[in-house]
Amino acid sequence: MCDEISDDARLKHEDPINYYLKHFHDQEIMGELRWSDPYLYFQISRIHYIQELKDKTLTSKCPDCGxxxxxxxxxxxxxxxxxxxxxxxxxxxxxxxxxxPYGLK
Structure with a gap:
């Protein structure tokens, strides 16, 4: 568990974009980022949005029941x-x- 935390902390300082993309759905982490560095927050949000658009998921099947x-x-x-x-x-x-699950039209 300590190695995971230290790897996470190292990633935060060495590659903050990947760190925040990894934790994009963690409201506490993203909330802190939004207040401390709004420019980076909007950059991360935009990258996440672009990645979601590029995602090639099957949209004709329900993600819950199939x-x-x-x-x-x-x-x-x-x-x-x-x-x-x-x-x-x-x-x-x-x-x-x-x-x-499949975003906006």
Whole structure:
């Protein structure tokens, strides 16, 4: 465990971009970065966004249950079986940001 922490700390100082990309979904780490270095935070966010666009995941299958993804009349894509919304044109519902496995349309 100590080696993992020391490797993580070393990565943070030697290659901060890869460190923050590795911990992109850790809200505490990214929150600290946003306040301490907003320029690096926006750079990391942009790199993560580009990597997500380049990701070649299979978008016709549900990431949870593996069933078929269909498109609704309002343009959002959702699972035919479990109802998980996988893509939509909006990433906020009721003022809250939602996670869309296949991103925005």
């Amino acid at each position: 069933d078929e993804i269909i498109q609704g009349e309002w343009g959002e894509e959702y699972c035919n079986s479990c109802g998980l919304v996988t893509r939509s044109t909006y990433d906020y519902v009721g003022g809250f940001k939602i996670y869309l």
